Amino acid sequence: KTKVKITLRDGGVLKGFISEINSDDFVVADSKTRVRTKVACSDAAKVTKGGLSFGVKLGIAALVVGAIAVTVLTVGVKNLDDDILPN
16 A cells, blocks of 8 residues: 555656556556556556655654754743743
8 A cells, every 4th residue: 555656658647556466567546536547567667656755754753843842942941031030
């Protein structure tokens, strides 16, 4: 069920997952519509794995953690200032 992107020799692009593999062709099922398209191996120019890479996912997670840390520190410093300084 790994998502793939198939670039065809005629310039077309198919996205989905490979649901069937035969000796001369394979079937790509669209992830959203589940429409199945048979593709001859000779018609496929390039097959790439779809989705975000591990590095991109790691970068997004680091940004989220960083944003949470900045928020916690900002709230903590503000509360500390309120406790120390009289009104």
